[in-house]
Amino acid sequence: MHHSQATYSIKDQRTCMWLTRYRTLTHQLQVMFILMLASNMAMFLGTKEANASVIPNYFTAANVNNATTAKTTSTNQILGYTRDWRLITRNEWGARPPKIITNFTIPASFVILHHSDRPGICRTMDACKVSMRSMQNFHMNSHSWTDIGYSFAVGGDGNVYEGRGYGVVGAHAPNYNSRSIGLLLIGNFMEEPPPAPMQQVAQNFIKYSMERGYLRDDYTLYGHRQVRSTKCPGDALFEVIKEWPHWQELN
Numbered sequence: 001m002h003h004s005q006a007t008y009s010i011k012d013q014r015t016c017m018w019l020t021r022y023r024t025l026t027h028q029l030q031v032m033f034i035l036m037l038a039s040n041m042a043m044f045l046g047t048k049e050a051n052a053s054v055i056p057n058y059f060t061a062a063n064v065n066n067a068t069t070a071k072t073t074s075t076n077q078i079l080g081y082t083r084d085w086r087l088i089t090r091n092e093w094g095a096r097p098p099k100i101i102t103n104f105t106i107p108a109s110f111v112i113l114h115h116s117d118r119p120g121i122c123r124t125m126d127a128c129k130v131s132m133r134s135m136q137n138f139h140m141n142s143h144s145w146t147d148i149g150y151s152f153a154v155g156g157d158g159n160v161y162e163g164r165g166y167g168v169v170g171a172h173a174p175n176y177n178s179r180s181i182g183l184l185l186i187g188n189f190m191e192e193p194p195p196a197p198m199q200q201v202a203q204n205f206i207k208y209s210m211e212r213g214y215l216r217d218d219y220t221l222y223g224h225r226q227v228r229s230t231k232c233p234g235d236a237l238f239e240v241i242k243e244w245p246h247w248q249e250l251n
């Protein structure tokens with residue numbers, strides 16, 4: 001009798017504990033939902049008011065700060081941390097699975113910057129998703145690569161698109177593929193540099209990668225043309241990145 005009472009009591013405690021957890025979770029979900037609604041509305045208003053060259057900055061530091069409870073579950077999932085851009089995951093842009101994944105040990109030592117030449121700049125999330133899929137198809141079908149070549153890509157919509165991700169050997173710059181983040185800015189930047197907000201997102205993403213330990217804090221930034229004979233990342237963008245933190249001449 002005494003024994004079974006004790007058992008019930010533990011069961012009750014457990015039920016109570018789970019109920020509390022359930023209620024807390026429900027509350028957290030409600031808060032997250034409201035935050036998502038608010039940010040979507042901000043995005044909508046921002047898009048409506050802004051002209052095409054202005055990137056909607058819908059994840060402000062303030063509202064992301066209030067929703068930083070998400071934990072990373074893999075190196076490729078970086079949602080939930082303070083930033084003014086959003087990571088669009090492979091799932092979200094409809095990536096094909098990679099044929100092979102080869103890892104390297106983080107942190108990376110280099111950031112190699114690219115432009116896409118073609119496709120040109122994309123200014124909405126839908127357009128940037130199409131660009132990501134077309135580049136991946138081109139790399140996998142025409143080059144027979146295992147995946148899209150780049151680690152990440154910045155869109156003219158102000159978001160960062162997941163390519164191979166952190167710590168995965170890329171196909172964007174020989175000799176640097178297994179020790180760099182290959183960062184693409186989608187567009188042709190021979191004549192004109194990317195819009196200032198797009199440049200800012202690229203720089204913020206690099207800084208974020210460093211702060212999160214994916215990139216050494218003494219990393220070196222190169223334009224693709226510094227490590228290989230190519231016009232990439234375009235004359236105009238190359239001039240601009242010479243002013244960015246950690247850019248160096250290659251001797």
Ligand SMILES: [Zn+2]
Pocket residue numbers: 113114115172224230232233
């Ligand atoms: Zn390149």
